[in-house]
Each structure stands twice: as C-alpha cells, then as structure tokens.
Amino acid sequence: MINSDYHIILQDVESLVNSGISRNDILAAICDLLKNKVYHYDWVGFYILDELKSNLILGSYCGKVTEHTIIPVGKGVCGQVAQSNKLKIVQDVSQEGNYIACSLDVQSEIVVPVIKEDKFVAEIDIDSHSPSPFTNDDEQFLTMVCQIVSGLF
C-alpha cells in the first residue's frame, strides 16, 4: 500500500483528468500538484512521443526552464524509457552514463512511461535535488498517475 498522502494526491489527479478541461491544462495542473505536494519532486514534466520523428517533445512542466524540449528516443534517461517502456530510477545522476543534464542542482531522477493500449505515448519525468529520494511508494504512485493520465491520449 502506498502512503495516505499519495492516495489523496491520486484522487486529485483523477478529478483533474475528469474535469473536462483541455489535455494541456490537465497535464499542467498535474505537474503543479505533484511538485507542490511532494517535497522531493523539484521539476515535474511530461514528454510526449512524436512517433513519426522518434522524438520526445516537452509538453507541460513545472520547475526551472529547460532547453531540452526535444529529446531523441534512446537519448538520456527520458529517451531510454521511451525505448524500453519501463520505469527508470536514477538515484545518483553522476553515475548515469546516458544522462542529459538540465541543472547542476539535480541529483536524482525518475521517469515513468504512460502506456495506452500497449503502446508508449508519453512519460512523466521528475528531477530531484535530494540524493536517493525515490522509494517503492514513488514507483507505485507515479505508475498509478500514468495509468490515470493514459486516458487522455
């Protein structure tokens, strides 16, 4: 079972997804919600797959401005997840060979795929300024967020 704080946030995510506002507005509100409610989430964003060009395109995000608005599939932690379709945690980014640095403050990262009808469509990318902050709770929580969000694609 994930902790009760995460359960409450999941209810808010569900309400947003069912709110009838545009997909971009929903994703932006989810980024704000996650960044504001979870202490160790310092940058939260959605990358959306551009299947024709094999690129990830940055959609809504919350946190420092980044120049990495287009990431080729396979490149960086985000690109690896687009290829494997599997959640990836990097507890210490200095130890990750295939990593794209956004800010020197970032110490760790988690990327979770959004899968729709067995196909990768997007992902949540979260950077943290804390060392090794991600637990099984984050994995389960963010996997559930991605399941809920997949209904938007």
Ligand code: SME
């Ligand atoms: N660090 C990511 C790039 C995206 S930024 O974190 C916003 C990566 O290695 O793919």
